Amino acid sequence: MSNADIVWHDAAVSQTERERKNNHSAFVLWFTGLSGSGKSTLANAIDRYFHDHGYRSYVLDGDNVRHGLNNDLGFSEEDRVENIRRISEVARLFVDAGHIVSTAFISPYADDRARARERLPDGRFIEVFVDCPLETCEARDPKGLYKKARSGEIPSFTGISAPYEAPVDPDITLQTGTRSTEENVHELVEQLEDLLRPS
Ligand SMILES: Nc1ncnc2c1ncn2[C@@H]1O[C@H](COP(=O)(O)OS(=O)(=O)O)[C@@H](OP(=O)(O)O)[C@H]1O
Ligand SMILES: Nc1ncnc2c1ncn2[C@@H]1O[C@H](COP(=O)(O)OP(=O)(O)O)[C@@H](O)[C@H]1O
Numbered sequence: 001m002s003n004a005d006i007v008w009h010d011a012a013v014s015q016t017e018r019e020r021k022n023n024h025s026a027f028v029l030w031f032t033g034l035s036g037s038g039k040s041t042l043a044n045a046i047d048r049y050f051h052d053h054g055y056r057s058y059v060l061d062g063d064n065v066r067h068g069l070n071n072d073l074g075f076s077e078e079d080r081v082e083n084i085r086r087i088s089e090v091a092r093l094f095v096d097a098g099h100i101v102s103t104a105f106i107s108p109y110a111d112d113r114a115r116a117r118e119r120l121p122d123g124r125f126i127e128v129f130v131d132c133p134l135e136t137c138e139a140r141d142p143k144g145l146y147k148k149a150r151s152g153e154i155p156s157f158t159g160i161s162a163p164y165e166a167p168v169d170p171d172i173t174l175q176t177g178t179r180s181t182e183e184n185v186h187e188l189v190e191q192l193e194d195l196l197r198p199s
Contacts, residue, residue, distance in 0.1 A: 011096070015121075018098030022056050023198045026095040028120055029102040029188075032113060032167060033130030034159045035145060036137035038176035038184075039104035042130060045185050047102050055196070057100040060087060065105075075156050081112055088116035095124055106158050110165045126192070129170035134159050136177045 019026055029046065031039040043059050050057035066073065070086060073079040084107050094101040107113050117125040137159065138146040149157030156162040167173075172191050174184040189196070 015096050015098060019199050022098050024055050024100070025124070025195045025199050026056075026098045027100055027124040027126060027195055028091045028095060028116075029100065029126050029128055029192075030091075030107070030113065030116060031102065031104045031128045031130050032107045032170075033132060033176075034134060034137045034164055035106060035157075036140045036142055037130040037132035038174075038181070039106075039130050041181055042128075042174065042176070042184055042188075043102035043104040045181050046188050049185055049189065050100055055100055056098060057102070058094055060090060060094075060101060060103045060105075062105045065090075075162070077109075077162075080106075080108065084109070084112040084116060088119050091116070092119050095120060106164065108158055108162070108164045110167065113167070123195075126172060126195075127167055127170045128188070129167045129173045130176055131166075131173050132176045 015026060029043070031043050033039050040061055040063070043061065047057050047059045065087060066083070069090070070083050073083050084105060087103055087105055091101050091103055107116075113127060117127070119125075141147060145154060145157065146160065148154045149160040158164050172188065174187060176184065179187075
């Protein structure tokens with residue numbers, strides 16, 4: 001069956017109605033950065049803040065999604081593109097359902113992040129650059145992957161033997177080499193003030 005045979009079915013309950021009931025906007029916080037830069041740490045810290053303050057929210061994390069939905073994908077350029085395409089579709093569904101979704105994927109290619117932005121309603125895709133020098137990420141090496149990448153045990157490792165295209169004009173930049181998680185969460189809450197206000 002081709003896509004031409006599939007007809008979009010409008011939902012009985014709109015995103016706007018869900019947002020009104022939740023009393024806040026639905027949007028995606030798209031964290032991007034090198035492995036070990038702090039994407040998961042920050043996505044979970046801000047999610048804790050959202051949850052504790054009555055927002056409906058959820059985290060989509062690279063490691064976890066790759067265990068399930070995307071367990072057929074590796075780290076070739078083609079697979080990473082498909083990984084991000086699927087994640088952005090899932091993120092869109094969460095926004096449709098009225099949630100604030102924080103995604104924590106390296107998402108190394110600028111074009112893929114741009115496509116993800118295009119899939120979301122205007123102003124509902126917030127690109128957050130988790131900015132941390134490669135040397136710091138490598139010194140942290142929380143999973144021992146940089147060591148393996150340097151020894152050649154892991155091929156095509158982002159930042160070492162595969163590219164990372166840093167955002168040129170991100171909506172928000174958080175430095176994790178010099179600022180604590182608490183400081184960065186505070187910064188995020190300030191920058192998101194308009195979206196977090198009751199709708
Ligand atoms: N070759 C290679 N390159 C980069 N990362 C690797 C690789 N192999 C395994 N890992 C682990 O997988 C996590 C990255 O998955 P992502 O889905 O975020 O990657 S991507 O967006 O598709 O590039 C990444 O997680 P984070 O460290 O949380 O970023 C790594 O733990
Ligand atoms: N300021 C900071 N912000 C975020 N993570 C930090 C910071 N300082 C140290 N870390 C540590 O760096 C590591 C980042 O790992 P993680 O959040 O899994 O990154 P990523 O998801 O980008 O791979 C964690 O062990 C975290 O405790």
